[in-house]
Amino acid sequence: MHCVALVVAAGRGTRAGGALPKQYQRIGGECVLRRTLRLFASHPDVSAVLTVIHSDDSDLFREAAEGLPKILAPVAGGDTRQASVRAGLAALDFAAHEIVLVHDAARPFASDALIARAVAAARASGAAVPVVPVTDTIKQVDAEGQVVATLPRSALRAVQTPQAFRLADLAAAHAAAATAGVDDLTDDAAVLEWAGRPVFTFEGEASNVKLTSAADIAEADAALSRAGGGLCALADVRTGTGFDVHAFGPGDHVMLGGVAIAHPFGLAGHSDADVGLHALTDAVLGAICDGDIGxxxxxxxxxWKGAASDQFLAHAVEKVAALGGRIAHLDLTLICEAPKVGPHRPAIRTAIARITGVPESRISVKATTTEQLGFTGRREGIAAMASATVRLPLAE
Known part of the structure; x- marks a missing residue:
C-alpha cells in the first residue's frame, strides 16, 4: 500500500501577519513549509510528497523544497481548502498510491512516530484522524453569546493532521461533495463523514500544533531558538575531527552521509561502509573524548556486519546528550573522483539532520577530488573528513 503525502499550502495565512504567507515565514532560521515537507520526504513510509500551493507562490515553493527528495511538482489550489485538496487529489496517480495523508503546511512539528501511526491507521480502517483529548470545558452558545449547553469532555476530541485515507475513497467523497455544491467543510474527515463513510481516530500529539497567528509564529521561533540557541548557556566548547576510508568492492550503490547513491561499485566494510557517517561519528566522539567508532x-x-551506519552516529549524539551537551555544528568533506556528490548534497544534509537532530543550517557537506592522485584519484575508494563542534556545560 504505497502512501503519498498531500501537503496543503495554498492559504494566505492573513491572521499570521507579515510580508509572506505563514507557511513561508521562518522559524528557527528555516521556513515553515520546508520543515513540514522534510517530515514526509524523509519518512520511510511515504513514497512521494505533493504540495498544493497558491498560484502566486511558485518561486517561494521552489526555494522551500530545494534539494528535498520525493517532492512532486506542485499543484495550484482553489478558493477553499476543499477545492485545494480536490485539486491535489486530481493530480495524483491512483495506480501508484493507495494511501494518502493530508497535512496542513502550518503544522511543522509532527513526529516520525505520528506519521507512522497515520499510515498504519489508514491501512487498518481506510479513514482515520489524529486526535488529542480536550482539556478545557466546552460551552455551546447561541447567537447572543448565552450558554445553552455544557458539552461532556469525555466524548470530545481535538482533531489534527495528517489525516489518513484510502486515496480512492477520499477522492470519491470530494467529488461527490463538489457535485452537491458542498464546499465549506473544514477538514477531510468531515468530507468522508458527509459522504456517509466511517472515520476512526488514532493518538495525536500535543506538540503537533498548527501555527495560525503572529504570536504562534513568534512562539515557535523562540522555542526553536532556545533549543538551538540554548547553546549559549553551554560554555565548554569542544571540537572533534574524524577521518575514514573505504575501498570500492562489488555492488551497485554506495552509502554516503545516509543516502544511497547509484554507482557501479559498492564500498567494502563490515557495516554499510558509509565513510561520511563514520567520519562524523568519530568527530562527535572525539569532541567528548569518548574513544572512536571501533x-x-x-x-x-x-x-555489526552490514549494519546501517546511522545508528553509529545516533549513538554518538546520545552520548553528547547524556553529558548535558548539544552539537552546534557538523562539517563533512567527501573525497572521491566518483560518484559526483554535488547533486546529492541537499539530501545528505537532510539525512544527517534527521539522524542527529541538528538543524540543516548547522550542517555543512562538501566534496572534493585529489586531482587524480592517490587511491581516490585512481578511483579505488572514497575518503571522508569531518569535524564536530560540541558545547557542554562547564565542569564544576
Missing part, C-alpha cells in the same frame, strides 16, 4: 562498534563483532 571502541563502541568493534568490527570484529558480527552483530
Amino acid at each position: 571502541t563502541h562498534f568493534p568490527p570484529s563483532d558480527p552483530k
